[in-house]
Amino acid sequence: MAVDTVSMDKIVSLCRRRGFVFPSSEIYGGLGSTYDYGHYGVLLKNNIKARWFEAMILERDDIVALDSAVILHPRVWEASGHVEGFTDPLVDCRTCKLRFRADKLEDSQCGRKPSKHPGETPECDLTEPRQFNLMFETTVGPVQEEGAKAYLRPETAQGIFINFKNVLQIARRRPPFGIAQIGKSFRNEITPGNFLFRVREFEQMEMEYFVPPAESERWYRYWIDERLDWYLRYGLRRSRLRVREHGPEERSHYSQGTSDIEYLYPIGWSELEGVANRGDFDLTRHTEFSTTKLEYVGPDGERYVPHVIEPAVSLERIIVAMLVDAYDEEVVGERERTVLRFHPEVAPVTAAILPLIAKDEGLVSKARSLYEELRKRQSVEYDDNGAIGRRYRRQDEIGTPWAFTIDEQTLSDDTVTVRDRDSLAQERLPIGGVRRWLDDALERDWKTPKGD
Numbered sequence: 001m002a003v004d005t006v007s008m009d010k011i012v013s014l015c016r017r018r019g020f021v022f023p024s025s026e027i028y029g030g031l032g033s034t035y036d037y038g039h040y041g042v043l044l045k046n047n048i049k050a051r052w053f054e055a056m057i058l059e060r061d062d063i064v065a066l067d068s069a070v071i072l073h074p075r076v077w078e079a080s081g082h083v084e085g086f087t088d089p090l091v092d093c094r095t096c097k098l099r100f101r102a103d104k105l106e107d108s109q110c111g112r113k114p115s116k117h118p119g120e121t122p123e124c125d126l127t128e129p130r131q132f133n134l135m136f137e138t139t140v141g142p143v144q145e146e147g148a149k150a151y152l153r154p155e156t157a158q159g160i161f162i163n164f165k166n167v168l169q170i171a172r173r174r175p176p177f178g179i180a181q182i183g184k185s186f187r188n189e190i191t192p193g194n195f196l197f198r199v200r201e202f203e204q205m206e207m208e209y210f211v212p213p214a215e216s217e218r219w220y221r222y223w224i225d226e227r228l229d230w231y232l233r234y235g236l237r238r239s240r241l242r243v244r245e246h247g248p249e250e251r252s253h254y255s256q257g258t259s260d261i262e263y264l265y266p267i268g269w270s271e272l273e274g275v276a277n278r279g280d281f282d283l284t285r286h287t288e289f290s291t292t293k294l295e296y297v298g299p300d301g302e303r304y305v306p307h308v309i310e311p312a313v314s315l316e317r318i319i320v321a322m323l324v325d326a327y328d329e330e331v332v333g334e335r336e337r338t339v340l341r342f343h344p345e346v347a348p349v350t351a352a353i354l355p356l357i358a359k360d361e362g363l364v365s366k367a368r369s370l371y372e373e374l375r376k377r378q379s380v381e382y383d384d385n386g387a388i389g390r391r392y393r394r395q396d397e398i399g400t401p402w403a404f405t406i407d408e409q410t411l412s413d414d415t416v417t418v419r420d421r422d423s424l425a426q427e428r429l430p431i432g433g434v435r436r437w438l439d440d441a442l443e444r445d446w447k448t449p450k451g452d
């Protein structure tokens with residue numbers, strides 16, 4: 001029986017228990033809503049990034065990669081509108097001394113009575129909202145003077161816009177073409193929380209797609225569909241995804257159209273990824289502020305400022321969605337198991353190699369040589385520690401799709417057992433054919449057994 005909804009607490013506790021994600025700075029008492037990724041968390045992140053990079057760049061001819069700096073010229077953030085307008089409304093409670101986002105009181109808890117929202121008890125004493133800029137400030141160079149002020153980037157997009165001319169000239173592109181980048185962004189969120197969903201330091205994956213102005217609506221629709229398909233391709237259930245188009249009052253100042261791809265998180269439907277039609281706002285503003293013309297000039301002399309379609313997401317929100325979607329508990333025989341039904345191409349470990357008896361030299365040597373062969377191409381794990389049932393359950397909990405067990409029969413006929421994480425089916429195959437079998441298995445279409 002599939003577990004249909006899972007609490008965030010269960011996800012947090014599994015992540016910690018199996019070393020995906022740890023609360024950061026724990027030995028110093030922690031730093032609220034900041035996390036460190038452990039071994040399996042890093043492998044999961046790397047796989048998600050690789051799948052995004054494939055879909056955005058390697059499988060296409062029209063998008064190139066970029067890795068821009070975190071600290072940019074401060075004028076960049078004036079041009080982009082962030083210095084003036086990247087703010088959230090903040091209220092303080094004079095009673096409990098906590099701070100809240102005025103537009104998210106419904107999602108916050110009163111400091112004295114966590115079962116109530118701020119403002120709901122007679123003791124709550126909230127100030128009027130005031131605007132709070134979410135950019136982290138820093139100083140560049142050894143002197144902390146006004147001219148040395150800089151910011152940690154709150155999005156990766158601006159690094160792309162300021163490189164528009166470089167890419168246009170050096171990569172010799174003409175619209176429609178895109179520039180994609182993956183990198184850390186920083187936002188001093190007033191109320192971070194819900195595990196990785198809202199954090200102050202996160203890794204964004206953004207792509208700016210430059211198009212002729214007349215084609216912007218078509219490409220905007222195209223990218224909503226493409227991104228939705230990507231989530232389905234990597235196993236998220238259709239029933240847990242929806243597209244919500246912003247009304248005019250909700251859109252950012254630059255936006256001519258914005259849609260959120262939402263996922264049904266344990267906190268309810270919330271933004272997983274945003275797709276925005278940014279028009280010519282960014283290139284026009286950077287032209288104005290830098291005095292460098294950011295436009296496309298065609299071979300026959302036509303010139304225009306391309307419009308921009310932007311799909312933007314953080315790895316953190318994808319990770320939470322994938323964990324929630326994959327999480328399952330079931331009783332097998334008499335035993336309960338927790339299993340992460342990850343898509344095989346995002347699972348941190350693709351296969352486990354398990355010699356049935358750790359002390360049997362014959363088994364160990366066969367298992368080790370299979371492990372050495374597979375690890376050249378895949379993320380595989382060798383485990384000879386404990387009873388085989390416990391080893392299977394450890395792999396289930398980190399979402400390993402297949403386990404190869406080397407037993408006594410292997411010594412006589414050179415076959416191994418492969419166990420499937422989802423169906424629990426076991427079959428025997430020649431040890432020499434395992435590598436090929438694994439390649440084929442990864443090529444096959446995969447669908448979650450949890451249904452649509």
Ligand code: ATP
Nearest residue numbers: 189197198199202271272273274312313314316317
């Ligand atoms: P929200 O309304 O949830 O604050 P946003 O609309 O400000 O998000 P964008 O500026 O569109 O978010 O950022 C693009 C993407 O970056 C979001 O869709 C989300 O995936 C991710 N993101 C934004 N803020 C955070 C955060 N604090 N923690 C984790 N991911 C984030």
